[in-house]
Amino acid sequence: MLSAAQLLDELMGRDRNLAPNEKRSNVKWDDESVCRYYLCGFCPAELFTNTRSDLGPCEKIHDENLRKLYEKSSRFMKEGYERDFLRYLQSLLAEVERRIRRGHARLALSQAQQNAGGPGPTGKNEEKTHVLTDKIEDLVEQIEELGSEGRVEEAQGMMKMLGEQLNFAAQEKQMEVCEVCGAFLIVGDAQSRVDDHLMGKQHMGYAKIKSTVEELKVQEQAR
Numbered sequence: 409m410l411s412a413a414q415l416l417d418e419l420m421g422r423d424r425n426l427a428p429n430e431k432r433s434n435v436k437w438d439d440e441s442v443c444r445y446y447l448c449g450f451c452p453a454e455l456f457t458n459t460r461s462d463l464g465p466c467e468k469i470h471d472e473n474l475r476k477l478y479e480k481s482s483r484f485m486k487e488g489y490e491r492d493f494l495r496y497l498q499s500l501l502a503e504v505e506r507r508i509r510r511g512h513a514r515l516a517l518s519q520a521q522q523n524a525g526g527p528g529p530t531g532k533n534e535e536k537t538h539v540l541t542d543k544i545e546d547l548v549e550q551i552e553e554l555g556s557e558g559r560v561e562e563a564q565g566m567m568k569m570l571g572e573q574l575n576f577a578a579q580e581k582q583m584e585v586c587e588v589c590g591a592f593l594i595v596g597d598a599q600s601r602v603d604d605h606l607m608g609k610q611h612m613g614y615a616k617i618k619s620t621v622e623e624l625k626v627q628e629q630a631r
């Protein structure tokens with residue numbers, strides 16, 4: 409929910425209380441009150457409003473004119489703003505990648521449980537499924553542990569093993585994890601729902617972050 413002040417900011421601009429002749433006249437692009445992410449392209453805080461990825465409001469000034477002034481200035485790309493922007497976007501990506509891995513793990517577990525509990529495998533097969541379920545549960549636990557300790561590479565290795573186990577367990581794949589935003593998707597869902605997802609704030613936001621990270625990395629290497 410927006411506060412009354414934020415709502416007024418949205419509607420009337422942040423300098424609504426200033427007299428017309430002093431509006432933004434003395435705010436320079438390098439002022440503390442100006443959002444540096446916005447100067448670099450966009451402010452991530454604006455991507456996910458009212459989604460479960462909501463980053464909360466940004467209190468700083470987002471002003472297109474100031475961005476133009478920054479781009480025209482002789483100090484453009486010399487202040488380290490782009491580097492900070494890239495680091496921040498990368499941290500957001502790391503977070504969604506964790507969410508994606510957790511999603512895979514959760515799916516693997518529920519599918520294994522379904523397979524174990526559902527009709528079908530009997531006798532020897534049932535025993536096999538139980539072993540598989542235990543294995544998967546074990547893997548999920550280890551992955552979560554590694555993840556919480558920040559041992560990302562090891563966790564990724566485990567995820568691969570989990571994927572292999574999952575292929576055994578999942579006779580019928582009904583859900584999948586979106587590799588961009590981490591949302592759960594229904595396999596073979598109606599095209600209109602697929603489109604809704606692809607056009608949704610959360611998916612579009614992470615797609616934008618991903619492509620911007622790639623661009624900034626290329627830029628950084630070129631310098």
Ligand SMILES: [Zn+2]
Pocket residue numbers: 443444445446451452453466467468469470
């Ligand atoms: Zn901002």
Ligand SMILES: [Zn+2]
Pocket residue numbers: 586587588589590591605606610611
């Ligand atoms: Zn998505």
